[in-house]
């Protein structure tokens with residue numbers, strides 16, 4: 001039995017597309033960064049806290065096959081972590097920061113089962129064009145930016161500003177499918193990582 005500990009409609013959609021059966025129970029945790037924490041450590045910690053929070057609620061009812069999956073996505077531009085924008089002005093500030101340069105999207109994933117805690121992080125490099133002021137105004141008015149890390153959705157109108165990416169597309173949308181299936185297999189069987197961690201991880 002799989003529980004997705006996330007309120008993100010994108011994560012549910014991606015897990016469904018991958019053919020998994022699961023239920024959703026969103027976890028409410030404190031998403032502030034801790035002093036000295038790297039972005040890669042941060043997203044993995046939040047993913048684990050989300051999964052752990054739902055696992056703890058189930059304490060009375062833990063079965064052999066229960067797995068709780070948590071995830072957290074953040075945008076990192078020149079070492080600065082960009083979460084979800086607080087308001088429209090914040091969304092504009094983030095988009096102006098991203099325009100015309102390259103940034104990284106990190107998703108931490110974590111699974112909890114009776115075999116232990118398993119976590120990993122996936123990193124995708126995203127190349128962003130300059131943003132035309134008319135398009136910026138239209139985008140901010142559309143509301144698409146508001147519930148997304150870095151104030152954009154690669155799967156929506158913002159796709160026009162992204163000529164290419166390097167790495168997993170689904171990771172940018174909130175859940176790296178291939179890496180997640182690997183992690184779930186590990187949580188189910190207690191086996192070790194099939195692929196080595198991202199080399200870029202060392203730099204973040």
Ligand SMILES: Cc1cn([C@H]2C[C@H](O)[C@@H](COP(=O)(O)OP(=O)(O)OP(=O)(O)O)O2)c(=O)[nH]c1=O
Pocket residue numbers: 005006007008009010011026027050071072073074075084105147148149150152153154155172173174
């Ligand atoms: C960069 C980017 C992010 N996103 C979304 C994925 C995530 O839903 C969101 C990042 O916020 P998260 O805090 O990772 O997730 P969430 O608040 O939506 O859900 P929960 O905490 O309950 O798990 O941004 C996109 O949909 N497209 C994109 O291109």
